[in-house]
Amino acid sequence: xxQGKESSQEKIDNIIHITRHNSGDVVVEHDTPVWFVKAKNxxxxxxxxxxxxxxxxxxxxxxxxxxxxxxxxxxxAITGIxxxxxxxxxxxxxxxxxxxxSVFDPATIIAMAIYALVGWGIVKLxxxxxxxxxx
Numbered sequence: 001x002x003q004g005k006e007s008s009q010e011k012i013d014n015i016i017h018i019t020r021h022n023s024g025d026v027v028v029e030h031d032t033p034v035w036f037v038k039a040k041n042x043x044x045x046x047x048x049x050x051x052x053x054x055x056x057x058x059x060x061x062x063x064x065x066x067x068x069x070x071x072x073x074x075x076x077a078i079t080g081i082x083x084x085x086x087x088x089x090x091x092x093x094x095x096x097x098x099x100x101x102s103v104f105d106p107a108t109i110i111a112m113a114i115y116a117l118v119g120w121g122i123v124k125l126x127x128x129x130x131x132x133x134x135x
Contacts, residue, residue, distance in 0.1 A: 032130075033130050035130075036126055036127065036129075036130040039123075039126055040123050040126065043119055043122055043123055043126075044119065044123070046119075047115060047116065047119035050082060050115055051112055051115065051116065053075065053078060053079050053082070054079055054082060054083070054108055054111055054112045054115075055112065056075055056079075057075055057076060057079040057083075057105075057108055058105060058108040058109065058112075060072055060075065060076075061102070061103040061104075061105050061108070062102055062103065062104060063100075063102065064097065064099075064100030064101050064102040064103075065100075066100075079108075082111055082115070083105075083107045083108055083111045085111075086107040086108075086110045086111045086114065087107045088107070089106070089107060089110060090106040090107065090110075092104060092105045092106065092107070
């Protein structure tokens with residue numbers, strides 16, 4: 001086979017789909033490599049799981065969930081790993097009621113924002129790598 005045809009076939013084999021962006025009358029098509037789409041999906045899936053767990057932690061602490069409950073204790077233990085680098089930046093605000101203690105924990109919100117930015121940044125770095133390959 002001709003060398004040009006092989007490289008074209010390899011390029012076609014590495015394309016998962018064509019993304020179309022319509023801005024007015026101009027349609028721009030982007031070829032997206034398979035490895036980039038898979039990596040992006042994996043990163044966003046992991047980020048979604050972490051963000052969901054941190055969101056539940058924030059909600060449970062704000063509503064004053066019982067920390068001795070099995071699920072709540074498990075959730076606080078798992079998410080404690082993710083908020084550890086951000087603990088102590090701001091002091092948590094707590095209120096005590098008759099039966100519950102509500103805590104507004106800014107460390108959880110900061111962690112959610114930082115992890116979202118890191119995930120987005122990693123995907124953008126991968127996109128730069130995919131762009132350099134001529135896709």
